[in-house]
Amino acid sequence: MATHRTRRRPWRGALLVLALGVLLGSCATTPGGDPTPSEPPPTSAAPTPSPTPPATAEPRPTTAYFVVDTRAGLRLARDVGPGSATDPVQAAVERMIEGPADPDYTTSWNPETEVLGVTRDGTTLVVDLSAEARTASVGSEGAALMIQQLVHTASEAAEEPGAGVLLTIDGAPAGELWGAVTWDEPVTRADPLDVRLLVQIDVPVEGATTTSPVTVSGEAAVFEANLLWRVVDLAGTEIASGFATTAEGQTFAPYSFTVELPAGTYQVVITEDDPSGGAAGEPMTDSRTITVG
Structure with missing residues (x-):
């Protein structure tokens, strides 16, 4: 009985070895056996932003x-x-x-x-x-x-x-x-x-130019915390008036009031309340001349 032998094709083995080599060459391993990913291409470093200079504090009045x-x-x-x-x-x-x-x-x-x-x-x-x-x-x-x-x-x-x-x-x-x-x-x-003068305007300052409404503030030591105020024009005509209440429990206590005024130049006058009806002398006053734009 005749025996048939299968003839080997050596070129197939060579191709297999070559493919395995290419595969191993493209995937290096770490000591732990895990593949090491390819490094990304180098990029230019982002510029470091300049530090923002600290804000300069306004000098206090x-x-x-x-x-x-x-x-x-x-x-x-x-x-x-x-x-x-x-x-x-x-x-x-x-x-x-x-x-x-x-x-x-x-x-x-x-x-x-x-x-x-x-x-x-x-x-x-x-x-x-x-x-x-x-x-x-x-x-x-x-x-x-x-x-x-x-x-x-x-x-x-x-x-x-x-x-x-x-x-x-x-x-x-x-x-x-x-x-x-x-x-x-x-x-x-x-x-x-x-x-000290018992009634005091701090804001606005003398000669200030401001807008309406005008806020007036300061300190006062007045009877029952009651401070009188009025606004007159340059002819002395009263434009507005009222009263403000100072904070209690202080020798000189803060106060504040706001008044709507049309454009013009005015004098703001504050006065201590006078329960004596003039017997104690002329009440203390303070004033500021301002311009409303």
Whole structure:
């Protein structure tokens, strides 16, 4: 019986080996046996955004105290002005010496006086002025109020109402001043009921241009927390009036009121209530002249 043999085709095996080699070459393995994916093509790095510069804080308003004559004698009135980039205490004292924007206020400090520096000695603010500070034409009442004027101005600018203030002149203790007082140790604020104007407008400031409605705010120490107000035009004709209630429980309490006004120039006047009917003297007032656009 004849035997048939199947003839091998060697080219088929070669093709199988070649295909297996290609497959293994295109899929490398990690030591754990898992295929390693192909790396993505390189990309350009995204630009790093520039850091946003911190916002620059607006300088807070420069507040100085000035003098006004009232039924109770000379009193201190607060006047809020534009902010300054310099030391706040120095800026406030310079403004106090320069003089007020409100024509109802005044100051006895010699306008030629220079602020030579402001330093701290513990809890005391030391204000050094030039020799011109020794020149002032005031009596004992005015001299005492000049001291309180500087004390109130410096301590408010420092946001330390309880701080003591010491005046030096050309670096030395002031000593005797204006032929009426001696200032050789730190002085703190006197009782505000004894030295401050009892009704005070802080906003708007004198000469401000604003829009309607106009919001008026400030501080007052008034009978039963009742503050009277009115608005007059330049001819003195009353345009609007009303009253505001101050917050209770404080010596000087905040108040605020709003009034609609047509375009024009006006004077806003606030007045303490007078339960005595004039027996206590003319009520204390404060005013601001403003323009409504």
